[in-house]
Amino acid sequence: MSESGEQTVYAPEWLALREPADAAARSDELVGLLRDRLAGDAGRTGPAVVRDLGCGTGSMGRWLAGRLPGPQHWIMHDTDPLLLARAGATMAGTAADGAPVSVTTERIDVTALTADVLAGTSLVTASALLDVLTAAEVGALAAACVAAGCPALFALSVLGEVDLDPVDPLDAEIRAAFNAHQRRVTGGRRLLGPDAVAVATDAFTGRGATVHVRPSPWRLGPEQAALTVEWLRGWVGAACEQVPELAGPGAAYLDRRLTAGAAGRLRVTVGHSDLLALPDGDAS
Template sequence: MTEPATTTRHGGAVPAGPRDTAEAVAGGKEGAAESGSTAARPSVIPGAGPAPRPGEQATLRLRETGEGTGEPPRYAPEWLRLREPADAAARSRELLDPLRVRLAGLPRRAGGLVVHDIGCGTGSMGRWLAPHLDGAQHWVLHDRDPYLLHFAAVASPRSAADGSRVTVETRRGDVARLTPDALAGASLVTASALLDVLTREEVEALAAACAGAGCPALFTLSVAGRVELTAPHPMDREIAEAFNAHQRRDGLLGPDAVTAAAEAFGEHGATVRLSPSPWRLGPERAALTEQWLRGWVGAAVEERPALAERADRYLTERLEACAAGRLRVVVHHSDLLALCRPVDGAA
C-alpha cells in the first residue's frame, strides 16, 4: 500500500465527541443481502445486515469502492456503537498476561509503546486495550474510511492502566497491504473483527509484515462459524451453514481465518495462542440481538435464495422471541495472540 494516504496526529487531550465502536469491517461481514423479505426491512442498520429497500441507503461492503465516487467503504457508526459493549465483554483477557510479559521485555522508548490498530474503524479496540496496558502509548490507527478515522481520533483513549498518556495518529490506506516498513518501530499490531474478511494471501502478507517488524500481534473477534440459539430450531443449522458459505465468498477466509492466521504466523516462527471470545446475547442486549439476527439470516438468504420463504418465517419467529425476552444467542469468535520473534534481540 501507499502508506499513508493521509496522516493526522492527535494528543491524549482530544475534546469529547461521539463515542462509536471500531469494528467497521465486522458490520459488512455479518451479512449484506439484497432482499424484500423480513430480513431486509429498513430497520436494519447499515453494516449490521442486508441492504434496505430501494431508495434507502445501501450497506457498503468491505471490498466495495463506491464506483464513480472515489470514496472508501463506509459503515454506520450506529451499528458499531451498538456492538461495542458486547465486543468489550467478549474479548479474551487470558491473552493479556502473555502480551504484557512480551511488551515488558521490549527496549524502553521515550514515547512509550507504539501500537498499530489495523482496520480500526472508530477505535473501540484502543478504548478497550489501552487501559489494560501500562506505560505511555502512541496508537497509529489505520483504516480506509476517513469518516470512521475521524470518530477514532475524537473518541481515542486518554490514559493507560497506570495513568500514563495515550496519544494517537490516523493513517488512511489499504489495511490489507501493510508492509514491514509501514510497521517499522511497532511495539504491537492489533485488530478486531478483521481476519475473517481477508483472503489467505492477505493474512499471510499481514503475518509476514508483523514478523518482519518483530512485534507481537493481537487479533480479536474472528468469527468461528458456530452459533447457539435458545431454544433450538430445526433451521438453525441450515441458516448457519449458508451464512458460513457467505462468509467464504470471493476467497475470503470467514470461519477459517484463525486457523489460517495461526499457520501463517507459525511459518514465521511465532508462538501462537488462541482463546475463545464469544458474544453472549440476551434480553439485556435485545437491540444488538435483533440487528445481528437480521444480518445473519439475510446473509444466509443471499447465499442460498431458495431459503427465502422458510427463512422469512424463521426470522419472524426468532424476532418475536427476541422481543419477548426469550431468545439467547452465543456467537462464537476466537482471539489470536502471535508472539513474533523480535528482530532486535529483545526478550
C-alpha cells in the same frame, strides 16, 4: 460488520451497538500475555507504538489502551474518513497506570502494510478483521509482523459457530448458508470467514512466531436485545443472499426468532476467537 455478512460497509451505529458485547467478549488472558511481552521490550525508547488496523470508530483502542501500562501512541488505520475522525476523537486518554495515550489517524489499505511500514511498531492489533481478509492477505500481514518483530493481537474473528436457545429446525441450514456467505468470492477475493483463525495460526507459526488462541464468544440475551435484533437480521439476510431458496423459509424463521427475542425468550452465543502472535518464538 462480519457477523452480519457485510464486508465493506461499517455503519457507525452498528459499531456502537456491538461495542459493549465486543468488550465483554475479548480475552483478558491474552492481554496479560501481551503486557508481559511489552514490558520486556527493553530496547524501546519513547511510547509504545500501536497500530489499530481497520479501527472503525476506535472500540479496540478504547478497550485495550487502558489495559496496557506505560505511554502509548496509537496509529488508527482505516479507509473510511468518517470512522477515522470518530476514532481519533474518542480514544482513551490514559494507560492502565495513568501514563498518556496519544493518537493519530491514517487512511490506508491495511493489506498493503509491509515490514518497513511496521518498523518501530510495538504492537499491531485489530478487531473483527481477519475473517474479511483472504489467505494471501493474512499471510502477507503475518510476514510483515514477524519480519518487523512486532506482536499482533487480533480479536473477535468469527468461527462459524452459532447456538440459539430455544433451538429451531432451520438453525443448521441458516448457519451453513451464512458460513458459505462468509467464505464467498467478492471482487476477485475469496474471504476466509470461519477459516481465518486457523489460516492466521498457520501463517504466523510457519514463520516462527508463537501463537496463543482463546475463545471470545458473544453471549446475547434479553439485556442485549437491540444488538440481537440487528445481528439476526444480518445473519439471516446473508444466509438468504447466499442461498436464495431460503428467502421464504428464512423470512418466517426471522419472524419466529424476533418474536422470541421480543418476549425475552431468546439467547444466542456467537463464536469468536482472539489470537495473539508473538514473533521470535517468544512464548511469554
